[in-house]
Amino acid sequence: MKAKTAEETLAITTKLVLPNDTNTLGNLFGGELLAWMDVIASISAHRHCKRVVVTASVNNVSFHYPIKQASIVTLEAKVSRAFSSSMEIFIDVYVEDNLTGAKVKSNEAIYTFVAVDQNGGPIAVPKLIPETEEEKARYEGALRRKQLSLILAGKMKPEDALELKKLFIPE
Numbered sequence: 001m002k003a004k005t006a007e008e009t010l011a012i013t014t015k016l017v018l019p020n021d022t023n024t025l026g027n028l029f030g031g032e033l034l035a036w037m038d039v040i041a042s043i044s045a046h047r048h049c050k051r052v053v054v055t056a057s058v059n060n061v062s063f064h065y066p067i068k069q070a071s072i073v074t075l076e077a078k079v080s081r082a083f084s085s086s087m088e089i090f091i092d093v094y095v096e097d098n099l100t101g102a103k104v105k106s107n108e109a110i111y112t113f114v115a116v117d118q119n120g121g122p123i124a125v126p127k128l129i130p131e132t133e134e135e136k137a138r139y140e141g142a143l144r145r146k147q148l149s150l151i152l153a154g155k156m157k158p159e160d161a162l163e164l165k166k167l168f169i170p171e
Contacts, residue, residue, distance in 0.1 A: 001124065001126040004126050004128060004129065006130055010047075011076070011077045011078075012077075015036060015073045015075070017071045018069070022068075027066040028066070030063060033073075036075055037061075037075060037093070038111065040075045042055065044077035045115070048079045048082060049082075049126060051123060051125070052115070052116050054114055054116055058110075059110040059145060060109060060110045064107055064108075065104075065106040067093075071095050072095070073096070074093070074096065075093050076094070077091045078090055079128055080141075081138070084124060085114050086114045086146075087125055090109075091108060092105060092108050093109075148161070
């Protein structure tokens with residue numbers, strides 16, 4: 001399997017926040033944004049491995065600013081790291097200023113997807129090659145995030161989380 005760059009996994013979509021997408025305050029429903037992020041993240045994961053992918057977890061979602069009705073929203077997703085069958089996907093959400101066109105980051109999320117075969121079982125995915133400084137930082141942090149998630153789920157003992165230990169115990 002040929003390794004891929006994060007740029008090769010880039011998926012971008014632009015949405016207009018319509019009245020049916022909003023709550024009584026005129027802000028985009030959080031659940032609607034989560035659904036948009038799930039779709040764009042799945043496209044990024046698919047671009048990485050060219051296989052059927054399924055959402056394994058929503059690891060982190062940060063709602064920095066409310067997104068108002070009539071806003072133009074751009075979602076950008078990239079694989080930040082590939083493991084044996086899973087891929088961590090970072091999604092950045094930007095709101096466009098209707099007058100200037102300037103984009104402001106309003107939200108971000110980290111999803112995990114797993115590539116599956118025709119029977120729904122996990123299958124191997126290609127490695128990822130980070131190139132930019134941001135991609136490298138996200139790549140390095142992905143293993144720590146995975147280890148923390150496994151510990152919290154009871155699937156890993158804390159003493160086995162070597163990457164996490166490095167944060168607290170100098171070598």
